[in-house]
Amino acid sequence: MSEPPSRTPEVDTHCPYCALQCGTRLADGRDIGVTVRPADFPVNRGRLCQKGWTAPDVLAAADRLTEPLARAPDGHLAGTTWDDALDTVAGRLRELRARYGPDAVAVFGGGGLTNEKAYLLGKFARLALGTSQIDYNGRFCMSSAAAAGNAAFGVDRGLPFPVTDLATADTVLLAGANVAETMPPLMQHFDTAELVVIDPRHTATAQRAKLHLQPAPGTDLALALGLLHIAVVEGLTDADYIRRRTHGFEAAVRRAMAWWPERVEGVTGVPASVQRTAVRMLAAAGRAYVLTGRGVEQHSQGTDTAAAFINLALALGLPGSGRGGYGCLTGQGNGQGGREHGQKADQLPGYRSLTDPAARTHVAGVWGVPSESLPGPGRTAYELLDSLGHGQGPRALLVFGSNPVVSAPHAARVAERLASLDLLVVADFVPSETARAADVVLPVTQWAEEEGTLTSLEGRVLRRRALLTPPPHVRTDLEVLHGLAVRLGEPAHRYPTAPEDVFDELRAASRGGRADYSGISYPRLDAGEALHWPCPDTEPAHPGTPRLFLERFAHPDGRARFAEVDHRGPAEHTSAAYPLYATTGRVLAHYQSGAQTRRVAELNGVVPEPFVSVHPDTAARAGLADHSLARVTSARGSMTARVRLDATMRQDTLFVPFHFPGDGRANLFTHPALDPRSGMPEFKLSAVRLEALPEATP
């Protein structure tokens, strides 16, 4: 077991929440607790959002998990020792594997785990458990943009340029990204740019826009096709760039030509004149960027939608040209690194494919096992959760850094599947809703108690540093994996517990891969070097790659690919029974499933309970007034929320934040239809009805 880091008065580290990874300086004020202040770091330049300012509060959460818990015969979770907890888990995993085979045991990771944890979790699943059944909650976040980026550019790095490049833009198109609420410090980089915002809601970001396109939910793909159509018809495309640097323009345009502005207006509701203005603003800009977010990506046609916006950026000659670019705004703290190092169902470290024989040979060599012993790809996140406990599905699940009871679509179904398992094990630092359903709960360290690295939305690898010594009976996730692996018969040296040792192994495993970290080291990061991957291990030392695609794209021929995509429409439409659309998203005060931010009094004071934003006329038709209690019901289920009247909402659309548990879970009504290429669920569109509830109903 590794020595806990010594207590130091101040450290430079990064916010534990989103992928912007604002730089912070933490101080241990002893009597007053941990304090945070923003560092002068390029992405946040001395600013933090409210979540960042209050992040230390979670370190002192009243219900912090401080000892392992096991389900007692009376059904309650009771304290136990680490040896008992790990012996119990390992023993039951062995039994289930012996009886049903290795795929009877599954692993579910998270996009907030450090690179070291994500890497070791993937290795643990494939070697210690021998299972193919591993995926993670980043599938619900980044998978559509990742699939589209890989297809177009040959590599998926959220922003293939530093965040600070955005400050040079004349025009930025933000499609489905409410940056002003989800990443407020990023907005300062748009101070001099004209914003074009595509969002069904008049969000805080849309309020800052020069132009707001407000399409009907689920129609972003038609809109993106229409924007390409206008660029072509008005002669605004960059013919020289298209000829020199891309393939597939003609096929993509053939699809787009069926989406003339008036047809797009009929489908999306966005006036043809507004569509034309948006394209002209982008084309006329000296520097222009097209950025997508979850609003357009979290759909069953999310990959094609992201691809259609990439098509637009390529047609205008932006990516890699020095005149702007395309990027997707990664969500979770390590949403970028978390999708590179092997906790995805189809992936090996270094962003390698599990089905590529050369990749299997390389990684197996680093791990000291034959490549044939590595399992193949498993189920994607929702398919995995949906398969638990029945048929050929897994009988046991280990959850690290995720709270799927709140964050997965069709949440009641997921909770039912979790309850049917023979064994549910959750490693977390607070009793999340998923931890409360577990048979065994393993208390692990938080951000300010651990060392490691994360990779931000711009592909820069960052050091997380420990300020505090963890509570006495709390272990790191790396120590948990080590303890379980050894009990499952693995050699101890295969599961290092020191983060730097794990990172050094990750570097070797990533060498030569798309996300090559081999030239990045803790000493280089600690010396303050800004290292963006790929950063191969070269002599002299490679400086990292802040800007991708300047010379060539990552496909073997160096060219980007247009995608031949067409609008299919959402998985369900409104009907007499469900006459409204509901879309879900985040608010400034909360983060993801809310397991952390709901434990911060200041944030709870801002948004203490679930709400549903409704146009006043829509509310009146349902007999609802401001602050009255409402039920939102889809074909999957119902949730309850307090009405917030909002005259900027479309009359056919409701908005519900997804941060709340119990009956307030937005995911009780969301649709589990999956994007066929990425496995992304249809979070952003459900057909629902809105009804008044008597005040007494909780």
Ligand code: SF4
């Ligand atoms: Fe933290 Fe993101 Fe807020 Fe920055 S923008 S302080 S990284 S939550």
